[in-house]
Amino acid sequence: MDSAVATEKDVTLLEVLDRVLDKGVVVAGDLVISVADVDLIYVGLRVLLSSVETMERLRGSPLADVWNESTL
Amino acid sequence: MTALYATYCIIDSDGRVPEGITGLHGGVVWNLPYRGIGVVVSLLAGPVQDIVAGAVQHEAVVEQLMWTHTVLPMRFPTVFVSQEAILGMMSQRYDGFRENLGRLCHQVEFGIRVLWPVANCPAAQFRVQVPHESSGKQYMRERYRQYQCRQVLSEQADQFGRKLDAVLSEFVTAKRLRKTGAGAFAFDGVYLVDWDKGAAFRRAFAEARSCEPDFEYLLSGPWPPYSFVAG
Amino acid sequence: MEEKVDTDSPQAFMEELEKLQERLPQHIDANPQNVEKGLAKLVLTLIELIRQLLEKQAMKRMEAGSLSDDQIENLGMTLMKLEDKMKELQAIFGLEDKDLNINLGPLGDLL
Numbered sequence: 172m173d174s175a176v177a178t179e180k181d182v183t184l185l186e187v188l189d190r191v192l193d194k195g196v197v198v199a200g201d202l203v204i205s206v207a208d209v210d211l212i213y214v215g216l217r218v219l220l221s222s223v224e225t226m227e228r229l230r231g232s233p234l235a236d237v238w239n240e241s242t243l
Numbered sequence: 244m245t246a247l248y249a250t251y252c253i254i255d256s257d258g259r260v261p262e263g264i265t266g267l268h269g270g271v272v273w274n275l276p277y278r279g280i281g282v283v284v285s286l287l288a289g290p291v292q293d294i295v296a297g298a299v300q301h302e303a304v305v306e307q308l309m310w311t312h313t314v315l316p317m318r319f320p321t322v323f324v325s326q327e328a329i330l331g332m333m334s335q336r337y338d339g340f341r342e343n344l345g346r347l348c349h350q351v352e353f354g355i356r357v358l359w360p361v362a363n364c365p366a367a368q369f370r371v372q373v374p375h376e377s378s379g380k381q382y383m384r385e386r387y388r389q390y391q392c393r394q395v396l397s398e399q400a401d402q403f404g405r406k407l408d409a410v411l412s413e414f415v416t417a418k419r420l421r422k423t424g425a426g427a428f429a430f431d432g433v434y435l436v437d438w439d440k441g442a443a444f445r446r447a448f449a450e451a452r453s454c455e456p457d458f459e460y461l462l463s464g465p466w467p468p469y470s471f472v473a474g
Numbered sequence: 475m476e477e478k479v480d481t482d483s484p485q486a487f488m489e490e491l492e493k494l495q496e497r498l499p500q501h502i503d504a505n506p507q508n509v510e511k512g513l514a515k516l517v518l519t520l521i522e523l524i525r526q527l528l529e530k531q532a533m534k535r536m537e538a539g540s541l542s543d544d545q546i547e548n549l550g551m552t553l554m555k556l557e558d559k560m561k562e563l564q565a566i567f568g569l570e571d572k573d574l575n576i577n578l579g580p581l582g583d584l585l
Contacts, residue, residue: 176484176485177484177485177487177488178484179477179479179480179481179484180479181484181488182461182463182479182481182484182487182488182491183463183477183478183479184295184299185488185491185492185494186354186463186466186478186479186491187298187299187302188295188298189491189494190302190316190466190467190469190470191298191301191302191316191318191319191469192294192298192318192319193318194316194318194469194470194472195315195316195317195318195319195469195472196252196253196315196316196317196318196321196340196343196472197317197318197321198250198317198321198332198336356487356490358483358486358487358490377547378550378551378554379546379547379548379549379550379551379554380543380546380547380550381550382550382551382553382554383532383536383546383547383549383550383553386529386532386533386550386553387533387536387537390533390536390537427490427493428490459481459482459483459486459487460481460482460483461479461480461481461483461487462479462480462481463478463479463480464478465478466478
C-alpha cells in the first residue's frame, strides 16, 4: 500500500470498483465456463479478456460447440 | 482475431446516444436498439489488460448517460463475440430490463459507510490485570472484555442506524443495508434516491452526522443504481 | 472523475475498502495444488465458523454468570488451543485471515 496519505480521490476509485466489478446487471457473455458459481463465470470473462491465447486454446476444447455457435 | 463487443449499460431508449462518447480502448460508443430499449456497446480492439483502468472507463461511459437516460449499469467486464449474441441476450432478459427501467426511472444511488469509533469504547477502560490468574481465565477475561465492547458499539450503531433511517426516509425510494457484523463498518448502506431529492438527502445526512460526531463517515454518490438492479 | 466522495477520514475508509477488494477472485488457476488449497480453505473456514460460534456461546454464559471457575478455566484453555491450531493450519496451507471466508451471494459472507 502507498505510504502517502489516502485522498478522497483514492476512496472514489475504490467505491467505483466496488460497484462496477461486483454489482450491476449480470449477464453471461458468450463463453460460458461451466462452473456453478456465477463469480467464476464472471472471472472467466476477465481471464478471457486478458489472454488472447486462452481464446485460441478454447477453440479446440469441448466448449468449442458453444464457441462456434456464437461466432456465426 | 474475432471482434469483441464491450457492453456498458441498458438504456430506456432505442435512439442514438450523444456523439463522441468513447469507452474502452478509446472505442466509439453506440446504442444497439432492441424493441424500444437499447444496450450501449463499443467495439473492443483487443484484450483488456488493465482491469482498473477499464473499470474507470466503463463507469465514465455509464455516468455520461445517467442524467439523460434511465440506465441499468452492467457489471464490468461483460463482453460478447457478436451482435447476434448481444441481441440474443436482450431477447432473453427483455422483460426484466423493462421492469427495472420502469422502477429505476429518475433514480440515483448514494452510499453511506460508517466506521466504529474504536477508541471510544467504554469497556476499554475495564482492562484489568488480575495477579496470579491462570491462562485459561485470563484468555476468557480478555475475550469477554472485547465482547462487551462490541455489544456496546453494536447498540450504538443500531441506534445510529435507526436515527439515520428516520431522518433520511422521506427522501429515499429504497435502501439496502449490508450486514456489518464484527467488521470495521458500523454501518454500510446504499440508498436509491430520486435525483430531484439528492440535495435534500445530502443535507439531511449532514445534519444526522453532526449529531453523532464520534463516528467516522463516508457519503458517496450520486452513482448509477448498481445496487438496485434486480434479477 | 468529478468529486463523488465526501469524508473526513479518507485514510481509514481506504484501508477498509481495500479489504473488500481483496475478496474478489483475481484469476482462475486449475493447478491441482490449488484445488487442494481450495478444500483447505473450505474446511478451515468452517472450523473458524464453529470456533466463533463456540466463543459466542461462552461469552453469553459469562454474561449470564452461569459458569463455574473451573469451567471458565477449561473453556479458556480449549478456545486458546483451538485458536493456536487454526493459526498452525493456516500457516501450513498458506492461508491468511482474509482468505478464510465463503461468499454466499445475496446472503453476504459467511464470516
